[in-house]
Amino acid sequence: MEYIFIVNPKSRSGRGGVVWKLVEPELKKRRIEYQVFYTRHVRHAAEITAGITADGREHTLVVVGGDGTVDEVVNGIRDCSKVTLGYIPTGSGNDFTRALHLPSDTRGALDTILDSGRPVPMDVGRLDCGESAWRFAVSAGIGFDAAVCHKAEGSSIKTVLNKLGLGKLTYLVTALKWILSERPEEAELRIEGEYIRRFEHTYFIAAMNHPYEGGGFFFCPKARIDDRLLDVIVVSELPKWKILLLLPTAFFGKHVRFRGISIFRCREIEVKTGKRLPIHTDGEPIAWGDTIRASLEPEQIRVIAPPQE
Numbered sequence: 001m002e003y004i005f006i007v008n009p010k011s012r013s014g015r016g017g018v019v020w021k022l023v024e025p026e027l028k029k030r031r032i033e034y035q036v037f038y039t040r041h042v043r044h045a046a047e048i049t050a051g052i053t054a055d056g057r058e059h060t061l062v063v064v065g066g067d068g069t070v071d072e073v074v075n076g077i078r079d080c081s082k083v084t085l086g087y088i089p090t091g092s093g094n095d096f097t098r099a100l101h102l103p104s105d106t107r108g109a110l111d112t113i114l115d116s117g118r119p120v121p122m123d124v125g126r127l128d129c130g131e132s133a134w135r136f137a138v139s140a141g142i143g144f145d146a147a148v149c150h151k152a153e154g155s156s157i158k159t160v161l162n163k164l165g166l167g168k169l170t171y172l173v174t175a176l177k178w179i180l181s182e183r184p185e186e187a188e189l190r191i192e193g194e195y196i197r198r199f200e201h202t203y204f205i206a207a208m209n210h211p212y213e214g215g216g217f218f219f220c221p222k223a224r225i226d227d228r229l230l231d232v233i234v235v236s237e238l239p240k241w242k243i244l245l246l247l248p249t250a251f252f253g254k255h256v257r258f259r260g261i262s263i264f265r266c267r268e269i270e271v272k273t274g275k276r277l278p279i280h281t282d283g284e285p286i287a288w289g290d291t292i293r294a295s296l297e298p299e300q301i302r303v304i305a306p307p308q309e
């Protein structure tokens with residue numbers, strides 16, 4: 001079997017390139033059949049993947065990068081049911097590893113892909129906004145969580161924290177800055193086509209395929225990657241000081257007890273906001289809009305995960 005590696009050398013401020021220098025000699029030593037593609041610019045991983053999967057055949061793609069590179073690869077795939085995905089995390093947030101229990105160290109991740117792992121099915125999210133549509137692996141959101149991604153991307157905070165080995169804190173620090181400076185918006189929810197309710201002062205709404213986003217926030221603790229459902233979190237109608245108290249508890253999934261946190265489970269959700277807000281998929285800032293629809297693609301993808309004990 002041939003492995004096709006897609007390497008983002010710039011992930012976590014250059015960590016991707018360093019990791020690949022450890023991985024490639026090991027592949028050669030073990031006489032593994034492989035090809036490698038390096039991403040050169042934003043959206044390049046999607047273009048590379050579209051080229052590879054255009055033949056409609058089965059492929060094993062291994063992403064060496066962060067959640068953003070996973071997102072681009074998933075968006076480039078022609079038919080998800082024909083792809084097996086391996087992952088060597090080199091990003092700042094690495095939320096994709098958490099629910100799948102993927103090793104975070106390079107050696108462990110490579111061994112899982114080459115030896116001990118097995119493919120497990122994973123749902124693939126779909127986000128529609130106007131005429132455009134994107135896929136997501138982990139989550140998609142509108143409002144404050146997306147604004148954080150828009151601001152964190154390429155920020156000096158991210159570069160400095162990555163250099164200190166504290167890249168995970170990028171989103172937290174950016175979030176705190178955002179909460180203190182912005183006003184929450186109204187948002188109307190429809191689930192499976194039915195009107196649910198209007199939330200005043202909404203900070204953000206995220207549709208989650210995985211339980212974690214934003215570098216370890218356990219926002220939807222009950223989200224399962226293969227249940228054919230999205231878990232949706234709405235954070236609204238809370239004073240700012242309470243958000244500041246609540247945010248750290250979300251690392252442990254304890255935020256769900258607070259008033260102002262609503263969680264829904266559904267196949268499809270539509271959100272209409274009072275004004276155009278930033279939108280993200282898998283932490284990648286993709287667009288601004290006031291109406292989004294999140295659902296699941298009909299096909300699942302296979303992801304190589306460690307065997308369960």
Ligand SMILES: Nc1ncnc2c1ncn2[C@@H]1O[C@H](COP(=O)(O)OP(=O)(O)OP(=O)(O)O)[C@@H](O)[C@H]1O
Nearest residue numbers: 011012039040042065066067068069091092093094
């Ligand atoms: N050669 C490149 N030069 C600059 N940017 C690149 C290059 N290749 C890919 N990118 C972009 O880098 C961005 C970030 O990549 P990625 O998400 O993998 O790493 P990260 O941001 O460090 O990790 P995380 O998303 O887990 O925080 C993506 O938007 C991607 O398009």
